[in-house]
Structure formats: structure tokens, C-alpha cells
Amino acid sequence: ELNSADSAQLVRLKGIGPVFASRIIKYRNLLGGFYSDYQLLEIYNFPEETFIEIRRYINVDTTVIKKIRINYADFSDLLRHPYLEKADVEKIGRHKEKFGPFNSVAQVLVMWPADSVKKNGLRHYLTCR
Structure with a gap:
């Protein structure tokens, strides 16, 4: 779940290393949480191929978004x-x-x-x- 995953959980996803895990968490915090997995593609240099690969393994709980x-x-x-x-x-x-x-x-x-x-x-x- 993208809005609660820590870096250790994120790096278990294929194509996500410490740098992208850090960028995901930083962007999530700036946003107040993700409303869509597609928002990963807004992260600097996030590869579309990686998104396609991990998409089936992630979900987003929109109830935790900080408004x-x-x-x-x-x-x-x-x-x-x-x-x-x-x-x-x-x-x-x-x-x-x-x-x-x-x-x-x-x-x-x-x-x-x-x-x-x-x-x-x-x-x-x-x-x-």
C-alpha cells in the first residue's frame, strides 16, 4: 500500500532501489498521500517500465490522504x-x-x-x- 509503505517494503518491488524508495516517500509526504498509483510517474526519472512491472503489486488507500x-x-x-x-x-x-x-x-x-x-x-x- 503506497501511502503506508516504508522504504524497506518499497525496495522489495522489482526496479525500486533505495533512491526511488526515498523519492516515493518524499513525494508522498509532499502530496499528503497518493490518490492513484499513476502518480508514481510524476516522480523525477521514474521509469514507466518499472511502473508497469510493479503496478499489479501495489494499491492505494485514499482514506489516509492528508487534506x-x-x-x-x-x-x-x-x-x-x-x-x-x-x-x-x-x-x-x-x-x-x-x-x-x-x-x-x-x-x-x-x-x-x-x-x-x-x-x-x-x-x-x-x-x-
Whole structure:
């Protein structure tokens, strides 16, 4: 299970050595957890062949994802997330200043185009609670 595996468990997978195990854990921590095994392909230099080889041996528990409380997170908290850039965080801040807290995640996501990869990824990491 990708969201709870330690480096010793990850290196047991074919093609995963200490370097990739470390990158997987680091990226998982930055994200707040994986929502899909395909997110491994977002890791620097992660070989697609390795992903294809290990995919049948891994799963993802999305219930353990650490969500960002969008109405309470400060600028630096938001900026730490790999899916958010400075311009995105500034846009979120301006919206909160102008209109107050967000009422739903959908209200946040409307800031990006419907087919945006960023929008599709972020929806797993935000909450208004």
C-alpha cells in the first residue's frame, strides 16, 4: 500500500532501489498521500517500465490522504503542495480576501479549466472543513 509503505517494503518491488524508495516517500509526504498509483510517474526519472512491472503489486488507500483545509491554510502551507504554484496560491488568497471562505471544493476548483490536470489532481487534496 503506497501511502503506508516504508522504504524497506518499497525496495522489495522489482526496479525500486533505495533512491526511488526515498523519492516515493518524499513525494508522498509532499502530496499528503497518493490518490492513484499513476502518480508514481510524476516522480523525477521514474521509469514507466518499472511502473508497469510493479503496478499489479501495489494499491492505494485514499482514506489516509492528508487534506489541505483551504480556508485555514496559510500561503506557505499551500505553496508546499506540488500541484500549487505561487500564482495559484495568490489567486486563492485574492478570492478569500474578496469573497470570504470557500463553501466547497468545487468553488476552489472552478479557478482552473475543466480539463486541467491540476484541477483533477487537487480535488483529492482539498477540503473546506
